[in-house]
Amino acid sequence: MSKLANAGSGITQSVVWRWFLPASGAVLSLCFAHSLLVRCLLAAALLAWFALGLAWERRTARSQAKLLAQYIVRLPDFSGPAPTVASSLLPVVEAVEHAAQSIQSQLNLSGASRQQLEALLEGMQDAVVGVDSSGRVQWSNGNMQRLLYRDAAGALLRQGRPLVHTFRDPVLLAAVQRTIEAAIPTECRSDAVLLGRVFRVNASPLPDGGAVVVLHDTTKAEEMERSQRDFVANVSHELRTPLTSIIGYVETVMDNEALTSPASDFLGTALKNASRMQRLTEDLLLISQTEQADKPLVLQPLPVRALLEDALRTVQGASYAEKANLQITSCAPDEVMADANAVSQVLGNLLENAVKYSQQAGSPTALKVQLSAEVTPTEPPYMEIRVRDSGPGIALEHLSRIFDRFYRVEKARSREVGGTGLGLSIARTLVQQHGGRIWAESALGEGSTFCFTLPLVN
């Protein structure tokens, strides 16, 4: 027990000496007084004495309680004299003291975790800022302040100020607003925080209704990516021109009827390979174009049936699909929010693959490719488009890699059908740019189904 236990001399003793003894004297005098007036005066004095006593005791108790509270709250460094309390109150005091100690230890613990958290935030390479539910800045780490301490930056972050005072990028503000309102993590790219620098911004909801915003500098990574893309695009572009000329001349020579059989065969091989190389350069150009992060899609509401029918018509017209049975089995009447060219490219790649690889498997008469589009029962709902073929199917070990660049399940077969190994990679990039996902379901001997989702019109 603390020093408080020894200090309790008892409130009752002081009451007896201070109030009861003088009052008893007054009562005795009242008993022996003869005059009515004296009795009345004594009675009035007695009442006044007790009233005064009551008020005095209350005041003393209040100041004692205050002292006690001070003593308990400042327990570790309390230097004054221990307060005097009644012995009957000691169990209560003990309980309160115990509670105070427990609160103090909790405070120490949370203080330590706060310090750890602050050290963690300070040590982060990324710039971090926390905002409350009204979008006002609550805290930020040192990297954020250092980042903004530049000529090309906005105003410094100050606690309690709206985020818009520092970050005026509409994309960033919309992402943070969405995180606060819907309590979901959001991600965006911003090049307006600091002139000449690019950031990936991640906003995550906080339990109190606010959000924590993390800015990761991707300037160098994007520059490298861009130079790689430019290189691929330039090389592809430079290759395309001589290839067109080679193909043109080979075709012209092949038209000559006087050509001997071996020469015709050689030229045929040259033409086939040159055409394959041309497809490859075209795909490389396409992939470098689709991967340009700063090239936005032109999103608009599109009826999904029209998209499927267009894709089907395009493939049906191609020579490789002459004997294929292509059909739409089911289609939801809804509209998707998508870029028409991109979706047509995705559907074209998937249908071309389905037809070419199914044809290799067996009899052309048995070849069947089915298209369907249904709304998913998820929240939010998406449009799920499925391309199902009756081909040989894909083994499980290849399924996870078929969307990688240049990955081929069977290289020889792919070469035979003129595949470049880039079609599915392009499809994946385009679907992901729409916020959808793409995957394949297949088993050997049971055909394959390629599925992808697109956002619906709200």
Next chain:
Amino acid sequence: MTRTRFYELLEELKDKLLIMAGYAEQAVQRSIEAYRLRDHSLVDFVRQYEPQINDLEREIDAFAVDLLAMEQPIAVDLRFILSVIRINADLERVGDLAVNIAIRAGELNELPPVTLPVDIPRLGTLAAIMVRKALEAFIEGDVELAESVLKLDDEVDMLNRSAFRALSSLIREQPHLTTQALHAILIARNLERVGDHATNIAEDVIFWVNGRDVRHQTSLA
């Protein structure tokens, strides 16, 4: 309406203006990129921002006029609302100029690429920094920062004049590049105008904070 509520509404007006400023700044930045990267998709991107800037201009104007009518503010509050109305108009013009720059950049991108004797990206970056600093001065009510924007305007004007001289000589010496040079002259001119609007914003900040009218005291382009 209580005074506290009035000050809350002034804050709201300021925040709305900054949101609009964000669109205008982005439009300028994207239009410069459309020129630098020869990327036509950015031209459409800048155009997409224009209706949003116009809507916000109307909204802010209505908001400011309501405040003037209902509260009849005086002194610094009155100057603040008047400054917001003027800055609002300047930002809308910045948005229009960004669209002009983007359109010119788009037309330039359709022509064969040539090396022009003018550093448009530098001029663009300077103009963007001027807008940014002017807005920062508005956020902080910082007169010193606003005055530094006025000094930057001289540099932008000088760059514009030297661009004009260099491109005029190019037209005389290589007439087949006249179209490209004319587009570049117009882009430089529009960027110089963006700088002028940033100067106007900075002058409005000085008027709001000090009550001092410093218009037409800086050197002319």
